[in-house]
Amino acid sequence: MNSRTATSKGPLIVQRRVVKAALAAAALVVTAGCSSGGSGGGSPVGLNPSSGGGVTGSASSGRPTETAAPAKGSVKVVRTVAEGLKSPWGLAPLPEGGLLVSSRDEGTITRVDEKTGRTTELGQVPGVAPAGEGGLLGIALSPAYASDHMVYAYFTTASDNRIVRMLYDAKKPPGEQLGAPDTIFKGIPKGVIHNGGRIAFGPDGMLYAGAGETGSRGLAQDKKALGGKILRMTPDGDPAPGNPFGDSVVYSYGHRNVQGLAWDDRQRLWASEFGQDTWDELNQIKPGDNYGWPVVEGRSDDPKYHNPVAQWHTDDASPSGIAYADGSIWMAGLKGERLWRVPLEGTRAAAAPQSFLNGRYGRLRTVVSAGGDKLWLVTSETDGRGSPGKGDDRILELEVK
Template sequence: MPAVLATAALLLTAGCSSGDGGPPDGAGSAASPSRTTGQSSPSGRATGETPPAKGSAKVVRTVATGLDSPWGLAPLPDGDLLVSSRDEGTITQVDTGTGRKTELGEVPGVSPAGEGGLLGLALSPDYASDHMVYAYFTSASDNRVVRMLYDEDKPSGEQLGAPDTIFKGIPKGVIHNGGRIAFGPDRMLYVGTGESGDTGLSQDRESLGGKILRLTPEGEPAPGNPFAGSPVHSYGHRNVQGLAWDSRQRLFASEFGQETWDELNAIKPGDNYGWPEAEGRSDDSGFHDPVAQWSTDEASPSGIAYAKGSIWMAGLRGQRLWRIPLEGTRAAAAPQAFLEGEYGRLRTVVPAGGDRLWLVTSNTDGRGAPKDGDDRILEVRVR
């Protein structure tokens, strides 16, 4: 079976590759930080990335308004953005200077229902030459990853080529469809999946549900994966919603809890993150504890991004942007909340370069209270 793909070269902050084809050395655990290369301070943190104890986040401007159920976001090399509509199954280009929206086309085969539909987006690591856009979506039978040629020279509405399915068979459900995809610093595709409401799938390493998958751009299990011949990178997840790498190529992921704890995790290849046996921190040494945890009414996390020495995490039910300053793969200080209740549900956050983030609201997804102009993309300045 061809393997799964993952979202967004836009989440990358480190551009180098691991030399042996395996996952980046820095994808370490909180309990035992992995070996890394490059200059670092005695604390193990890369020189110059020490986050302040207290940060800030301020909306600089509204980039675009009137988006319908936006979910995935992918920055283009020219500075514009591609955004997916979960319920419409379309991809739209947003001019970040003027806010002008141009629909590129509808992705065939998308079957939106509940939390499923057209979800994560990512650009090929060779986008400059191949113009390939990757997408994760719910079909009538499963969740899958496809890639499509984006031809800017064709008329509006016809710029997306036919989807080429590179990975399929991920369990689907009304809930917990995962959906975040991202290309890592190793140029492999990472895919966050959910257990589709069937909790037993998370601990089953033969299942694709409740996992982070690591694939080649063609959808095969990536070289160096922890379980031979398998796309599984980590397991024991409930519903992975965010993927991001820090400046030392360590992978972090956000995850929905059930009724008690939402999580931010530092991902180590082959580790078990506990669901459904554990939610949040656990006394069982066989499970990898989260970097930070929140009550579900404070977070219900979705996308994450790395900037200014911290992970920034969008909250849906929590309606706020969380900052988690990092000390290696640990939280350097207590998480801080910003924009609480100001823009409603927050779905996706992506680095925009330097001290800026792109932040996408999610008030038209059936669970929010839309205001005039929703949904929108915001530019946020952080420190």
């Protein structure tokens, strides 16, 4: 239960990790264009001062353009908070204590007691149609949660992706604690892949959502389309004041599949993005900027496109959730099966990213600040692409420095 430690993966899964690591190492030896090394493992990275700034490698070779000083940091797995979760995706800490977690495939929201690991199902979200990468995805608490007790959710229906809000009433019996959903925004395109799904309220009280391009690449560059965007709206689902394209919820465009949103201590927005075959990205988001997809994947010399602050080969990351803590962005990697740290200095990376927990818990879906130097981390071995073992999936409590 919650007393399990970093060694809680079963022997079979450990063996699989070893085999996968050996195969990956062999592939690196055979593939001339790829290089191992770099701080903490993964692809090498370097500091590049060009447009957008940040940590990046050469698009032609994967080698660093300049050497970045290695970052200093550590990650300690304090404990396993909960285990046995099925396809967990979104996580929202409750101010009164407890963690809400969404199940992509089951369409349910569950409360986890972070002290005992006990789980209580709030209820099932009606209308969720899980398939491929779609289903019940991100969740967030209302900025006025203390008074309205509203939980927001982003999910895939039979026809679209949409955002709803529901009243959470803990006094009702388990399974009946979610009120009827109030749809605040609909019509976000859906697909078998690239549904985006992360939602978060910003320091401005507005709701931000990562919307994927569903595999239809042209949506990303079409400013009138909702796919391939970061959206910004009021808590009622209206275009937020100050949005860059007039009466539109579109905040930034040229995205492939954004699944990570977080703000730093200076209230700047950061987003992680899945690449296709070459580069995954960490971007600092500016309203109205074009982030390049599908014209550009990763860094470009074209000033029309906002360059990523950091980029990784897709085998090393495939990033989903991100969080800000201890002066760094922390990024959960799915295919990369590791937690990345990107120390910040202004809008740039101060040093080369470091990776932690490499292969230790499998695929990592969501990371959320738990206050101070603590993080909550959600694994994703039961999403159909992992190798689930005893105890999967789980929520971990981390201490970072």
